[in-house]
Amino acid sequence: MTRAYISGTGFYVPEKVVTNDDLATLMDTSDEWIRERTGIQSRRFVEDGVGTTDLAVPAAEQALKAAALTVKDIDLIIFATSTPDYMAPGSGCLLQDRMGFPEIGALDVRVQCSGFVYGLSIADQYIRTGTFRHVLLVGAEVQSTGMDLSDAGRDVSVIFGDGAGAVVVSATEEDRGVLSTHLHSEGKYARELWSEVPASGRNPRISSKDVEEGRHWLKMNGREVFIHAVTRFPECIMEAIAANNLQVEDVDLIIPHQANLRITMEVARRLKVPLELVYSNIDRYGNTTAASIPIAIAESVNEGRIQKGNHVVLVAFGSGFAWASAMIKW
Numbered sequence: 423m424t425r426a427y428i429s430g431t432g433f434y435v436p437e438k439v440v441t442n443d444d445l446a447t448l449m450d451t452s453d454e455w456i457r458e459r460t461g462i463q464s465r466r467f468v469e470d471g472v473g474t475t476d477l478a479v480p481a482a483e484q485a486l487k488a489a490a491l492t493v494k495d496i497d498l499i500i501f502a503t504s505t506p507d508y509m510a511p512g513s514g515c516l517l518q519d520r521m522g523f524p525e526i527g528a529l530d531v532r533v534q535c536s537g538f539v540y541g542l543s544i545a546d547q548y549i550r551t552g553t554f555r556h557v558l559l560v561g562a563e564v565q566s567t568g569m570d571l572s573d574a575g576r577d578v579s580v581i582f583g584d585g586a587g588a589v590v591v592s593a594t595e596e597d598r599g600v601l602s603t604h605l606h607s608e609g610k611y612a613r614e615l616w617s618e619v620p621a622s623g624r625n626p627r628i629s630s631k632d633v634e635e636g637r638h639w640l641k642m643n644g645r646e647v648f649i650h651a652v653t654r655f656p657e658c659i660m661e662a663i664a665a666n667n668l669q670v671e672d673v674d675l676i677i678p679h680q681a682n683l684r685i686t687m688e689v690a691r692r693l694k695v696p697l698e699l700v701y702s703n704i705d706r707y708g709n710t711t712a713a714s715i716p717i718a719i720a721e722s723v724n725e726g727r728i729q730k731g732n733h734v735v736l737v738a739f740g741s742g743f744a745w746a747s748a749m750i751k752w
């Protein structure tokens with residue numbers, strides 16, 4: 423039986439470190455508020471002119487190197503992002519060109535915070551069916567250029583950061599790899615975490631009036647998102663555990679989308695597992711949307727937190743609302 427396993431990982435974050443105190447010089451906030459409410463101490467922001475694909479390139483190069491593969495070995499690029507370089511074409515095509523891949527398929531996945539897990543489910547299907555042997559899966563975001571860094575946007579802009587993570591998903595005949603994936607959405611909450619413009623239903627898609635009114639900034643009803651997140655994360659983790667006839671005790675590491683440390687703590691509490699079982703790096707990078715899980719995977723591998731044979735659960739929740747999980751036997 424052919425399964426899909428993660429054969430290489432990589433990540434890249436921009437050099438510019440933005441501390442909570444830095445943000446407090448731009449808006450009415452404080453290091454204390456941000457730490458207490460989110461667990462974030464700093465995040466990375468790009469310099470002007472750096473786009474999502476620029477961050478994806480070094481992450482993807484590392485993942486290929488770790489998998490001992492070259493661009494010629496990859497059969498498909500899947501690029502998960504909520505902040506593509508352009509509305510058209512997708513960032514996957516830009517990555518194909520930048521890294522000199524052969525003329526393989528390049529597919530963007532627009533499922534925001536859950537984009538990486540959705541992308542993994544797609545890669546898994548292509549590999550299980552024998553269509554492809556190696557898929558490059560990237561999660562990359564430049565959130566900082568879409569943040570209102572004034573007082574009006576402080577509830578959103580203190581959370582998000584920029585970064586990229588990548589994995590190579592490869593075929594194996596061994597008893598390991600992605601055991602199951604579980605995808606969900608509930609679009610009635612679409613406007614609880616969204617950017618209103620540019621919008622295809624407006625002509626022009628974005629006007630100077632829209633910009634004056636701040637409709638282009640990411641907006642979030644934080645409390646509503648929080649309430650749903652703390653329910654959906656544990657539910658979706660349990661779905662992955664039950665689907666594989668496992669118990670919570672069989673799980674070696676949970677890698678959640680890095681939304682907020684308080685959400686991670688609540689997930690651990692509801693599952694009755696020690697906080698150490700739930701990976702967290704939000705203190706250093708903030709919430710990097712589709713990039714947060716692949717960055718956390720790469721760091722976990724580098725830190726030796728994941729060993730061959732471990733059961734690892736990936737889980738995400740975010741804008742859509744969309745949420746998803748995956749059970750991997752490493």
Ligand code: UT7
Pocket residue numbers: 450451452455456459460535576577578580581643644645647648651680681682685709711739740741
């Ligand atoms: O990745 C996608 C998923 N996203 C998430 O999972 C985010 C989920 N939501 C959250 O993480 C939290 O709701 C936030 C961190 C966004 C906000 O935390 P909260 O504890 O829910 O705060 P709140 O929105 O209830 O606001 C509490 C107070 C308000 O003041 P009043 O009305 O009590 O006087 C806000 O105006 O905190 C104020 N506030 C701030 N104060 C200082 C909001 N943002 C800030 C800020 N600095 N940056």
